[in-house]
Amino acid sequence: MAVIEKIPCSKIIEKVPGGGFFLTTSESILKWGKVSSLWPMTFGLACCAIEMIATGAPHFDIDRFGAGVFRASPRQCDVMVVAGTICVKMNDCIRRLYAQMPEPKYIIAMGNCAISGGIFYYDTYSVTKGTEALGIGVDVFIPGCPPRPENLLFGLMKLQEKIRNEKNAAR
Amino acid sequence: MRPDEIAAIIKSKFPQVKEEAGTNYIIVPKESILEVAQYIKNPPLGMDNLHCITGIDRKEKIEVVYTFYSIGEHHGVTLKVNLTPEDLNVASLSEIWKSANWLEREVYDLFGVIFSGHPDLRRILNPYDWQGYPLRKNYSNPDFIAKPRM
Ligand code: SF4
Numbered sequence: 001m002a003v004i005e006k007i008p009c010s011k012i013i014e015k016v017p018g019g020g021f022f023l024t025t026s027e028s029i030l031k032w033g034k035v036s037s038l039w040p041m042t043f044g045l046a047c048c049a050i051e052m053i054a055t056g057a058p059h060f061d062i063d064r065f066g067a068g069v070f071r072a073s074p075r076q077c078d079v080m081v082v083a084g085t086i087c088v089k090m091n092d093c094i095r096r097l098y099a100q101m102p103e104p105k106y107i108i109a110m111g112n113c114a115i116s117g118g119i120f121y122y123d124t125y126s127v128t129k130g131t132e133a134l135g136i137g138v139d140v141f142i143p144g145c146p147p148r149p150e151n152l153l154f155g156l157m158k159l160q161e162k163i164r165n166e167k168n169a170a171r
Numbered sequence: 172m173r174p175d176e177i178a179a180i181i182k183s184k185f186p187q188v189k190e191e192a193g194t195n196y197i198i199v200p201k202e203s204i205l206e207v208a209q210y211i212k213n214p215p216l217g218m219d220n221l222h223c224i225t226g227i228d229r230k231e232k233i234e235v236v237y238t239f240y241s242i243g244e245h246h247g248v249t250l251k252v253n254l255t256p257e258d259l260n261v262a263s264l265s266e267i268w269k270s271a272n273w274l275e276r277e278v279y280d281l282f283g284v285i286f287s288g289h290p291d292l293r294r295i296l297n298p299y300d301w302q303g304y305p306l307r308k309n310y311s312n313p314d315f316i317a318k319p320r321m
Pocket residue numbers: 046047048049083084085110111112113114118119144145146147
């Protein structure tokens with residue numbers, strides 16, 4: 001039963017003594033699937049994208065968390081990592097891509113720019129003051145300018161924790 | 172060629188230009204910008220590269236700054252055209268240097284300078300429906316958050 005112990009939700013999985021099968025709820029299996037295959041969307045907007053790319057590369061290896069399958073289409077994604085400065089010209093594009101992602105969908109705002117406008121908060125005409133200013137709810141904020149790859153991985157683990165603790169898994 | 176030698180050559184050819192005090196920038200009246208540009212493109216100066224066009228808002232006037240470079244001769248020159256805020260028209264250089272096309276669109280987008288004769292004078296950085304010219308000193312925008320003074 002060594003496989004079962006590796007499953008993140010193994011606490012809620014009960015082993016039948018001596019058996020080759022286990023009992024669980026469909027909800028925890030669904031959550032386990034969601035947690036372990038968070039496919040991010042390729043969405044680098046500025047310098048933070050470089051850190052996101054580094055996180056995807058072998059040294060930091062985001063694949064360990066099942067989140068290394070960067071897709072170029074919103075229709076195949078679960079999480080949008082908004083990595084960088086959001087320019088006013090990009091607003092409609094972000095809203096449209098977010099609307100095109102299938103449920104369940106999550107947003108990680110990576111870097112100060114995606115949180116609040118960051119260093120471009122004052123005296124700029126062309127920068128939107130964060131992802132939430134677009135009316136898109138953010139699940140995890142990762143501060144930093146730019147955040148280290150470890151921070152992105154930490155944010156990803158926080159998102160996984162959030163999904164694991166969701167009340168209604170069929171969201 | 173040194174900048175003062177280049178300035179001397181241009182001044183001897185075009186008596187209407189003058190040098191900006193303290194620099195080797197050459198101030199060209201806006202009527203003669205096409206002539207001067209045509210002249211410096213060919214030998215002896217051979218400025219085959221138009222590096223950059225930008226603007227400066229000095230409130231009483233808007234300066235358009237052209238930076239040229241000669242790849243063969245390894246020298247460069249900067250031309251300036253002063254425009255009054257009432258008449259922001261200047262001839263386009265996009266016929267002479269292709270790179271002027273996008274650079275002039277940028278200056279139009281940010282300062283509102285009209286380049287007459289430009290083939291496609293649209294905004295380039297801001298959305299097409301943008302109002303106003305953001306790098307002007309008197310620009311304002313409801314979303315603009317001014318930095319608090321310490
Ligand atoms: S938070 Fe910093 S590193 Fe990230 S996009 Fe903004 S300026 Fe660049």
